[in-house]
Amino acid sequence: xxxxxRYGPWALIAGASEGTGRAFARRLAxxxxxxxxxxxxxxxxxxxxxxxxAESGVECxxxxxxxAAPDALAHIVAAVGGRQIGLFVxxxxxxxxxxxxxxxxxxxxxxxxxxxxxxxxxCCHHFAGPMRARGRGGVLLVNSxxxxxxxxxxxxxxxxxxxxxxxxxxxxxxxxPHGVDVLNLVLGRTDTxxxxxxxAEKGLPVPExxxxxxxxxxxxxxxxxxxxxxxxxxxxxxVGYAISSAAQRRERVLMIDKASRAVFxxx
Ligand SMILES: NC(=O)c1ccc[n+]([C@@H]2O[C@H](COP(=O)([O-])OP(=O)(O)OC[C@H]3O[C@@H](n4cnc5c(N)ncnc54)[C@H](OP(=O)(O)O)[C@@H]3O)[C@@H](O)[C@H]2O)c1
Numbered sequence: 001x002x003x004x005x006r007y008g009p010w011a012l013i014a015g016a017s018e019g020t021g022r023a024f025a026r027r028l029a030x031x032x033x034x035x036x037x038x039x040x041x042x043x044x045x046x047x048x049x050x051x052x053x054a055e056s057g058v059e060c061x062x063x064x065x066x067x068a069a070p071d072a073l074a075h076i077v078a079a080v081g082g083r084q085i086g087l088f089v090x091x092x093x094x095x096x097x098x099x100x101x102x103x104x105x106x107x108x109x110x111x112x113x114x115x116x117x118x119x120x121x122x123c124c125h126h127f128a129g130p131m132r133a134r135g136r137g138g139v140l141l142v143n144s145x146x147x148x149x150x151x152x153x154x155x156x157x158x159x160x161x162x163x164x165x166x167x168x169x170x171x172x173x174x175x176x177p178h179g180v181d182v183l184n185l186v187l188g189r190t191d192t193x194x195x196x197x198x199x200a201e202k203g204l205p206v207p208e209x210x211x212x213x214x215x216x217x218x219x220x221x222x223x224x225x226x227x228x229x230x231x232x233x234x235x236x237x238x239v240g241y242a243i244s245s246a247a248q249r250r251e252r253v254l255m256i257d258k259a260s261r262a263v264f265x266x267x
Contacts, residue, residue, distance in 0.1 A: 004032040007087035007138045007224075011035040012080060012127060014067055014119070015092025017044040019192030020142060023217035024089050026051075029058040031221070033087070036080050037062040067092055068115040073122040087138040088127045090120045093164070094144075094194050095157035098202060109156040116160040124171065128180060135179040138224050141168045143184045145231075148242045165229070169249065172228035173257040183227040185220040186242075187211065190232075228253055 011028050015021040017039035025035045029052045037045050037060055045062035052060050063079030065072055093116045097108060124139055131137025146154050147161035165184055172182035189195065190211040199206055216232055223230040229246040231238070237247040244252065 001136070003221075006136055008033050010080075010083040010085050011087040011089060012038070012076070012085045012123075013089045013091055014038050014076075014123065015090075016062075017041055017048065019091075019194055020187070020190060020213045020216055021089070021091035022048055023213035024091060024140075024220070025060065026055070027214070027217045027221055028087070029056040029060065032056075032058065034059045034061075036060070036083060036085070038065045038067070038076060038079065039092070040064055040066050067119045068111040070114060070118075072115075072119045073126060076123060077126065084130070085127045086131065086134075086136065087140065088123055089140045089142070090123065090164075091142045092116075093120075093142060093160070094192075094198075095154065096194065096198060098153055098198050100153060101155040112156055113160055117163050120164065121167070124167075128171070128175060131180045132175060132178045137179070138181040139168070139171060139175070139183070140220055140224055141182070141184050142220070143168070143186045145186055145188055145241050147184070147186060169228040169253045173253050176227075181225050181227060183220065183224050184229045185216065185223070186229060186231045187216055188232050190216055 011033050013021050013024055013035050016025050016035065016037035021039070025037055025048060028035055037048060039045055042064050045064065049060045049062050052058055065075045065079060095112060097104060101109065120141070128137065128139055141164050143164050144161045146158040147165040150158045168182055168184040175182055188211060189207060190213060191206065192213055196206055211232055219230065219232065229249050231240050231242065231246055234240045237245045239245045
């Protein structure tokens with residue numbers, strides 16, 4: 001199966017209007033895959049749809065959805081309509097605050113958790129079920145090195161990212177036998193408008209040599225069949241902030257998966 005057969009006929013990208021989400025949409029179109037693009041702002045989404053159509057002739061559609069809304073899934077399902085989703089890219093997940101936990105109202109962190117945890121969980125449940133039934137598909141969870149542990153200014157953020165890591169590893173183990181690929185694409189600092197905005201608000205410069213959205217999107221699509229984890233800038237067997245490498249995590253997931261299957265009666 002080529003890429004479009006394996007992950008088509010449609011992709012769904014949550015957080016697609018700029019940065020890595022935008023790069024995923026363009027890279028997917030260049031592989032012949034149309035996407036349903038989600039974000040809050042209509043104008044950049046519509047501009048991206050027009051750009052993709054002109055560039056590749058691939059049809060895309062866009063819908064404005066707030067992924068932090070408790071009823072986000074209903075809006076996403078309505079936007080998708082009758083299209084069959086073969087690849088779900090969960091992209092939106094950054095912390096727009098960069099603040100200490102107690103320095104903001106709890107609602108700011110609840111919104112972050114709703115978007116990055118609850119809506120991701122809802123979408124994976126809704127869209128991966130039919131993928132499993134078809135015996136093909138993909139779930140690409142854009143993640144952050146913050147998934148590997150907590151730190152000042154990142155307490156709630158790193159907790160949401162740790163959820164994504166463990167959730168994606170478990171999903172990988174459950175869905176791989178059914179032909180569905182799951183990948184946590186763990187990024188370091190990446191030159192997105194969201195990062196630039198946060199740095200500007202803090203009066204900080206954009207660091208030199210950080211990753212480009214196009215490069216991380218390309219790596220994610222290349223490594224999608226090789227989950228459950230790909231760390232940006234690191235070989236599969238290299239250890240970064242994670243203490244264990246992606247390869248060691250894969251072995252660990254498989255080992256625990258075996259024990260878990262024995263407990264739950266599925267050998
Ligand atoms: N940039 C980095 O340095 C960096 C580092 C490590 C990991 N990452 C990871 O990379 C991913 C992308 O990060 P990013 O820097 O591009 O920022 P981001 O805020 O996670 O993603 C930006 C995209 O998501 C959309 N979005 C944000 N909040 C939304 C909401 N509530 N509802 C709907 N759409 C929403 C934005 O469009 P609208 O504003 O129009 O809604 C935009 O298209 C995240 O998962 C992040 O954890 C990034």
